[in-house]
Amino acid sequence: MYALFALFPLFWMLLISFKHDREMFNTIFVFHPTLENYRVLFSTGEYIGYFMNNVFVSVGAVLLSLVVGVPAAYALARFDFKGKEDLAFTFLSFRFAPEMLVILPLFLIYQRIGLYDTAFGLIWVFQLISLPFIIWILRGYFEDISPEIEHAARVDGYSWWRVFLKINMPLIKPGMVAAALLSFIFVWNNFTFALLLAGQDVVTTTVASLKYISSDTVHYGQMAAAVTISALPEVILALLIQKHLVRGLSMGAVKG
Amino acid sequence: MAELVIRDLNKTYMKQKERIHAVKSLNLTARDGEFIAFLGPSGCGKSTTLRMIAGLEDITSGEIEIGGTVVNRLHPSKRNVGLAFENYALYPPLTVYDNIAFNLRAKKTPEEEIKREVGKIAELLHITSLLDMKPAALSGGQKQRVNIARAIVRKPGILLLDEPLSHLDGKMRQSMRTELKRLHTEIKSTSIIVTHDQSEAMALADRIAIINEGVLQQFGTPLEVYNHPVNEFVAGFIGEPPMNLFTVHAFTAKTGKKMFRIEDSLLEFEVPAAYREKVRDSQPYRFGIRPADIHIVGGSDPHTISTKVTIFESLGEECRVHIRVGETLLSLVTGEDVHYRTGDPIHLLFREDRIHLFDPSNGNRIQ
Amino acid sequence: MLNLIAGILVPEEGVITMNGNVVNSLEPEDRNVAMVFENYALYPHLTVFENIASPLRSPKYRQPEGKIREEVERVAKILRIDWLLQRLPSELSNGQRQRVSLGRALVRNPEVFLMDEPLTHLDAKLRHQMRAEFKEMQANLNTTTIYVTHDYLEALSLADRIAVLNQGRIEQIGTPDEIYYRPATEFVAEAFGEPEINILTAGLVNKDGWMYLNLLGDSDHFAVPGRVRQALEEHGADTVRAGFRPKDIKYSFTGDPSMLRASVYSFEPLGAKAILTVQADGQLIRLIAAADLDVKPDQPIYLKFNVEEAIFFDSGTGRFIARAGEKGVRSVG
Numbered sequence: 001m002y003a004l005f006a007l008f009p010l011f012w013m014l015l016i017s018f019k020h021d022r023e024m025f026n027t028i029f030v031f032h033p034t035l036e037n038y039r040v041l042f043s044t045g046e047y048i049g050y051f052m053n054n055v056f057v058s059v060g061a062v063l064l065s066l067v068v069g070v071p072a073a074y075a076l077a078r079f080d081f082k083g084k085e086d087l088a089f090t091f092l093s094f095r096f097a098p099e100m101l102v103i104l105p106l107f108l109i110y111q112r113i114g115l116y117d118t119a120f121g122l123i124w125v126f127q128l129i130s131l132p133f134i135i136w137i138l139r140g141y142f143e144d145i146s147p148e149i150e151h152a153a154r155v156d157g158y159s160w161w162r163v164f165l166k167i168n169m170p171l172i173k174p175g176m177v178a179a180a181l182l183s184f185i186f187v188w189n190n191f192t193f194a195l196l197l198a199g200q201d202v203v204t205t206t207v208a209s210l211k212y213i214s215s216d217t218v219h220y221g222q223m224a225a226a227v228t229i230s231a232l233p234e235v236i237l238a239l240l241i242q243k244h245l246v247r248g249l250s251m252g253a254v255k256g
Numbered sequence: 257m258a259e260l261v262i263r264d265l266n267k268t269y270m271k272q273k274e275r276i277h278a279v280k281s282l283n284l285t286a287r288d289g290e291f292i293a294f295l296g297p298s299g300c301g302k303s304t305t306l307r308m309i310a311g312l313e314d315i316t317s318g319e320i321e322i323g324g325t326v327v328n329r330l331h332p333s334k335r336n337v338g339l340a341f342e343n344y345a346l347y348p349p350l351t352v353y354d355n356i357a358f359n360l361r362a363k364k365t366p367e368e369e370i371k372r373e374v375g376k377i378a379e380l381l382h383i384t385s386l387l388d389m390k391p392a393a394l395s396g397g398q399k400q401r402v403n404i405a406r407a408i409v410r411k412p413g414i415l416l417l418d419e420p421l422s423h424l425d426g427k428m429r430q431s432m433r434t435e436l437k438r439l440h441t442e443i444k445s446t447s448i449i450v451t452h453d454q455s456e457a458m459a460l461a462d463r464i465a466i467i468n469e470g471v472l473q474q475f476g477t478p479l480e481v482y483n484h485p486v487n488e489f490v491a492g493f494i495g496e497p498p499m500n501l502f503t504v505h506a507f508t509a510k511t512g513k514k515m516f517r518i519e520d521s522l523l524e525f526e527v528p529a530a531y532r533e534k535v536r537d538s539q540p541y542r543f544g545i546r547p548a549d550i551h552i553v554g555g556s557d558p559h560t561i562s563t564k565v566t567i568f569e570s571l572g573e574e575c576r577v578h579i580r581v582g583e584t585l586l587s588l589v590t591g592e593d594v595h596y597r598t599g600d601p602i603h604l605l606f607r608e609d610r611i612h613l614f615d616p617s618n619g620n621r622i623q
Numbered sequence: 624m625l626n627l628i629a630g631i632l633v634p635e636e637g638v639i640t641m642n643g644n645v646v647n648s649l650e651p652e653d654r655n656v657a658m659v660f661e662n663y664a665l666y667p668h669l670t671v672f673e674n675i676a677s678p679l680r681s682p683k684y685r686q687p688e689g690k691i692r693e694e695v696e697r698v699a700k701i702l703r704i705d706w707l708l709q710r711l712p713s714e715l716s717n718g719q720r721q722r723v724s725l726g727r728a729l730v731r732n733p734e735v736f737l738m739d740e741p742l743t744h745l746d747a748k749l750r751h752q753m754r755a756e757f758k759e760m761q762a763n764l765n766t767t768t769i770y771v772t773h774d775y776l777e778a779l780s781l782a783d784r785i786a787v788l789n790q791g792r793i794e795q796i797g798t799p800d801e802i803y804y805r806p807a808t809e810f811v812a813e814a815f816g817e818p819e820i821n822i823l824t825a826g827l828v829n830k831d832g833w834m835y836l837n838l839l840g841d842s843d844h845f846a847v848p849g850r851v852r853q854a855l856e857e858h859g860a861d862t863v864r865a866g867f868r869p870k871d872i873k874y875s876f877t878g879d880p881s882m883l884r885a886s887v888y889s890f891e892p893l894g895a896k897a898i899l900t901v902q903a904d905g906q907l908i909r910l911i912a913a914a915d916l917d918v919k920p921d922q923p924i925y926l927k928f929n930v931e932e933a934i935f936f937d938s939g940t941g942r943f944i945a946r947a948g949e950k951g952v953r954s955v956g
Contacts, residue, residue: 157683
């Protein structure tokens with residue numbers, strides 16, 4: 001039941017993306033399907049630009065989060081230092097704050113230091129979303145690796161860095177993939193930051209969907225088509241994730 | 257104080273779409289005042305049985321009778337049982353006194369009487385000095401005493417103990433075991449202990465029910481199960497160090513004598529008289545002998561096996577000699593005074609009356 | 624302690640030397656030690672073969688692939704895991720995992736083997752067998768080995784010398800015989816032997832030119848043997864602690880003036896033998912009895928303590944004073 005309830009709007013969106021504007025407000029399911037909306041969408045090339053913007057910003061944000069987050073997660077899992085839990089909680093708390101709350105100060109700061117409407121600016125602000133995710137998920141994975149495994153590898157003659165690359169990285173790979181994909185989805189879908197911290201130069205697909213609301217009429221069909229296309233990567237990714245969410249790999253390393 | 261009768265007890269449940277038959281047609285009677293152990297490897301159904309007696313688990317089929325009443329449909333609190341949980345399960349905000357008194361208060365016993373009863377039980381379990389403390393301040397052994405005190409204060413017809421010693425460290429476990437045995441002689445209530453540790457079951461119980469894969473294998477006194485195991489499973493499970501178990505092949509020697517040869521080795525010895533008629537040539541058998549039932553003798557004769565020491569261990573109270581036989585080791589226990597070195601030749605004599613022979617097809621004892 | 628030697632932890636003070644070189648500041652990979660961990664610490668994403676080969680593929684101890692294959696197969700054969708080489712650790716039993724982790728240590732020739740409770744997680748039956756196998760392997764190995772265990776049987780069985788540690792301090796270093804027969808402290812005495820040694824407070828009484836122990840309210844039955852007497856007199860105290868191993872106390876059900884009266888507290892049969900706990904003068908004493916003994920609680924019983932085998936400790940510090948027998952005296956040569 002819930003699935004039906006949750007999926008219906010998506011289904012409806014898919015339907016109307018194939019409808020002509022004039023059939024838009026019919027509630028019957030019978031209509032003449034058309035690819036007109038998609039044709040309009042790709043005819044200008046504008047939309048492809050938005051799409052690529054979104055890809056660039058999202059992938060950039062996730063990569064940056066991984067570079068920063070993997071060592072941070074490792075440190076939080078392994079080392080004992082003062083304020084460790086506080087620090088971990090601070091990272092998580094980024095996720096608590098409503099975006100609206102921080103958007104105004106951020107907006108002012110960004111305008112002042114020239115990050116407003118740049119791809120890097122968006123990547124930067126998206127760290128608020130993706131970094132906590134990656135740190136918290138990976139911390140759990142690192143904690144699951146018994147420290148003895150690292151000790152064993154060092155005694156076997158591997159340096160600390162090699163242990164990290166050859167032993168730890170393969171073991172957290174499923175976690176890394178899952179965390180990266182999840183945070184990618186969240187970043188991809190983000191609307192508020194993208195709308196307010198970017199102007200004309202870095203428009204993402206979520207923001208772009210607003211453009212189909214013109215002064216006199218709303219092009220629901222085109223909007224739906226745009227949104228459908230922009231949802232495609234997520235659907236594909238979500239399907240990929242399922243495989244990687246399996247956590248069983250580290251079993252059997254230590255006593256059962 | 258009560259008798260416990262278990263009749264044709266079964267338990268099945270579904271786990272991941274598979275029907276698990278956890279307890280299979282269990283029949284057993286614990287006489288009034290008897291100390292019974294349910295012994296088996298983990299997952300054998302012993303805890304499930306205990307939980308069915310306590311009323312914490314539904315009975316699929318069969319009957320449980322306590323003190324002449326069938327309790328299948330009775331609420332746990334009405335069954336006249338006391339249960340000491342494996343992980344203590346004390347109420348953390350209450351003092352030791354209140355923990356023990358909890359059940360009596362629930363039954364609206366007058367405070368006067370509670371005080372008397374708790375005092376008596378505390379004395380019995382040597383925890384009088386702990387009565388005002390909170391569980392968090394107690395050691396593992398003390399918590400277990402409180403846990404047991406709480407179970408017996410209600411004077412249950414049957415006292416159920418679920419792995420009461422498994423969370424204690426070596427020394428504490430040993431002294432607690434002694435205390436538990438003593439306690440039973442003092443309160444004399446019918447008791448059932450669930451354990452996976454054979455030495456615990458041997459030390460404590462009047463009779464042991466050995467369970468494997470939901471099936472009762474043997475039910476008897478410690479000496480019965482030790483000296484006359486009904487099958488190979490019981491033989492291997494009971495005893496420390498464990499019984500030596502080998503596959504042997506029977507043949508008739510040139511001298512006309514029936515002989516056994518241990519598989520993967522050249523070790524041969526005469527078939528004991530008791531089995532001579534039952535053993536057929538070129539048939540495999542499972543042969544068992546306890547490490548304490550092998551003697552080292554001075555010279556060789558037709559009954560002995562001549563071999564060499566592979567490993568010698570001096571362990572304080574006793575010594576152990578191991579001899580490599582194929583993939584495994586044949587172990588024996590000796591007194592402390594004679595020391596051997598690897599490679600020393602020795603002559604072994606199996607005590608004929610202590611030799612066990614099992615059918616390799618079903619593991620049953622050959623009588 | 625073991626982690627300090629391996630270089631996983633760094634000592635705050637003091638030095639660790641191997642072959643005369645101080646290794647304090649060396650990283651673990653530069654120390655040439657091999658370690659076996661309590662929880663096996665196998666690499667879960669690598670096969671058994673790759674796990675065992677891991678030291679030989681590391682930058683430090685790298686060998687050509689052909690040699691690696693040869694070595695891994697040799698070690699696997701010794702450990703009887705050669706048929707498991709292509710499996711992952713998750714597909715092995717605990718006993719097999721333990722052998723793989725051993726294989727990883729055995730595959731190269733380290734200066735020192737470090738073993739951290741390698742048998743702890745095996746069940747009792749397998750532990751008994753593996754202990755003997757270990758001993759057999761060690762005999763053919765000839766490499767300095769440090770073995771950490773809480774199981775006194777493993778220590779007595781495997782070690783040439785035992786260091787008994789208590790709260791970070793070494794209580795005693797000695798051969799198994801020295802540790803068992805001449806323990807340096809009461810702690811050591813209690814740690815070795817099951818059932819535990821009975822250590823009782825005893826007064827020293829001089830009577831008719833003999834020295835007697837006043838034990839459990841009885842001062843007539845425990846004449847102190849001459850050799851110990853001298854040591855006790857030199858020590859000077861008038862009370863000592865006397866330790867009796869359970870097997871050094873004999874029992875009987877018929878009274879005899881040379882015996883001490885006690886009552887049965889509990890009886891725990893264990894198959895080949897039994898632990899009999901008796902109560903005398905409010906104290907519990909453990910002894911070893913026959914498994915088929917038929918006793919009733921609180922029934923009277925008579926004890927004979929073998930003072931020749933008693934171990935005497937200082938009543939204040941718990942340190943060893945003397946023992947009558949020759950046992951555990953280090954033989955010269």
